Amino acid sequence: MIHLENIVKTFPGKEQNIHAVRDVTLDIEEGEIYGIVGYSGAGKSTLVRCINFLETPDSGTVAVKGFGAYSVQGKKILRKAEGSDNYVTAKTGDLQELRRDMGMIFQHFNLLDRSTIFENVAYPLKHTGLSKEEIKDRVVELLELVNLTDKINAYPSELSGGQKQRVAIARALANKPLILLSDEATSALDPDATESILNLLKDLNKRLGLTIVLITHEMAVVKTICDKVAVMEDGRVVEEGKVYDVFSNPQQEITKKFVSTTIGMGNVEKLLLKEASPIKPGEDGVLIKCIYDKDCVGEAVISETSRKYNVNINIVLANVEMIQDSPLGGLVVIVQGDDDQIDKAIGHLRACRVEVEVIEDGRMARIHHA
Ligand SMILES: Nc1ncnc2c1ncn2[C@@H]1O[C@H](COP(=O)(O)OP(=O)(O)OP(=O)(O)O)[C@@H](O)[C@H]1O
Ligand SMILES: [Mg+2]
Structure with a gap:
């Protein structure tokens, strides 16, 4: 196009x-x-x-x-x-x-303040060869399209922002x-x-x-x-x-x-990483963020992983976004268990197409202390 x-x-x-x-x-x-x-x-x-x-x-x-x-x-x-x-x-x-x-609409509507809604919508139809009657019919049709026929004789100042944008849309569509x-x-x-x-x-x-x-x-x-x-x-x-x-x-x-900025999981890492955060993985655990898409049922993979590798997986936060009618899921979990089993569990999640990001590895603190 x-x-x-x-x-x-x-x-x-x-x-x-x-x-x-x-x-x-x-x-x-x-x-x-x-x-x-x-x-x-x-x-x-x-x-x-x-x-x-x-x-x-x-x-x-x-x-x-x-x-x-x-x-x-x-x-x-x-x-x-x-x-x-x-x-x-x-x-x-x-x-x-x-x-x-090509129709165009803007942030500040750009309506003619001294003209009625009818005149605003009729404006682009000037000099198009349409008769007065035809213009009137078209304006009514356009206002019906944006559900605003009752404001046909009002002035822009009498309308809410949303209504003004509807007028702007009707005007933008005047020439089809x-x-x-x-x-x-x-x-x-x-x-x-x-x-x-x-x-x-x-x-x-x-x-x-x-x-x-x-x-x-x-x-x-x-x-x-x-x-x-x-x-x-x-x-x-x-x-x-x-x-x-x-x-x-x-x-x-x-x-x-x-x-x-829009996925609910966006800023959780920052919160979880704060010193004061009550959510800590412990010295035998790892705090991870998992993102899984529509081709993978995240929750089922989590419980399967827990069983298979004998690790505890505690869900700290769960979130599902609907994007274009398809779910996009996110989980923040703490995986606890034997060191090598944790690694295997994370490897398994990744193999199941879960995107895994390690937020905090508690085992590191233990190695540090030792
Ligand atoms: N008519 C102009 N004369 C001079 N500089 C311009 C003009 N229009 C845009 N610019 C400059 O071109 C760059 C891109 O501007 P533009 O308006 O396209 O950005 P934008 O992504 O639409 O920003 P915003 O989200 O603020 O609307 C900016 O640096 C802007 O200052
Ligand atoms: Mg801009």
């Missing part, structure tokens, strides 16, 4: 240039909700603004189904029409069309786009409004087959509605994949950090 290739965007800075986007290549499939996460300044907004040319890349290619491909080469924007083999200089109208036919770009659309909302907007986006994605590119700094949002996720750091995509895979097996440090 969207193919980005070698996108580069640099802004001139006072002392040095700001490399907002450094050579990003990625693919977004039709009907997908594609999350982009990263810390402030990572280049998320700039990258997404390059998709609809709100920002013109310095170089690179943007191909969008139905619009052909745009390629920026040395200050020139070239266009290859859908089905054609040749690039020709792009016309201003082409880019306007691209911008108009196939793609919606969402830049931190829930960042200014409370948890309830966030949930309801995310449900709406998921619903629109399913019902209209809308492809959604969703920027967020919250992994909880990604976990709730995204199919795939890209992690950006310093202008680059450093990790990318299906949400479940990224959550169950993050590769990069930054991804691990992001994942730990």
Whole structure:
């Protein structure tokens, strides 16, 4: 649906240039909700603004189904029409069309405060050749879609944040786009409004087959509605994949950090490692964290391991996350028993595809003392 290739965007800075986007290549499939996460300044907004040319890349290619491909080469924007083999200089109208036919929503809604909800939603329908009647019908239809028909004559100031974002979504969908770009659309909302907007986006994605590119700094949002996720750091995509895979097996440090902000197990190590922590493995035990995914029933493996190696396994903390309707489990346990049996038990867990991390090895303290 969207193919980005070698996108580069640099802004001139006072002392040095700001490399907002450094050579990003990625693919977004039709009907997908594609999350982009990263810390402030990572280049998320700039990258997404390059998709609809709100920002013109310095170089690179943007191909969008139905619009052909745009390629920026040395200050020139070239266009290859859908089905054609040749690039020709792009016309201003082409880019306007691209911008108009891709919906976009923002953190602060960007509504026209002095216009009614009707006028806000009708705004992008101006100059589209529709009659007054047709525009009215379309606006009502759009407001029905976001469940806000009763506010048609209200002003934005009379609406809650969640309702304002619904208006913004209705406006973004006015020209029946196939793609919606969402830049931190829930960042200014409370948890309830966030949930309801995310449900709406998921619903629109399913019902209209809308492809959604969703920027967020919250992994909880990604976990709730995204199919795939890209992690950006310093202008680059450093990790990318299906949400479940990224959550169950993050590769990069930054991804691990992001994942730990939403997985309930995230910060337990820090707490357990504190001097004052009442949870200690003892001198014949090891405190470990186990993560197991949908292909492995963690609890069953634990009791089997305990029996097989004659070790005690005490569960200190257990947690199951649902990601994309699949469980991702985590356990913190103390394994106690003979030294070599403990090692074998841990080896067995790993052989059963449980990811094991040793938090504290009590046996080390004993060896130290001896
Ligand atoms: N119009 C601009 N002019 C100059 N520098 C810019 C401009 N837009 C963005 N930048 C810079 O480019 C870098 C990436 O910015 P961008 O807004 O894409 O990051 P972001 O990941 O969206 O951050 P945030 O989470 O804070 O929204 C930052 O260093 C930013 O200061
Ligand atoms: Mg941004």
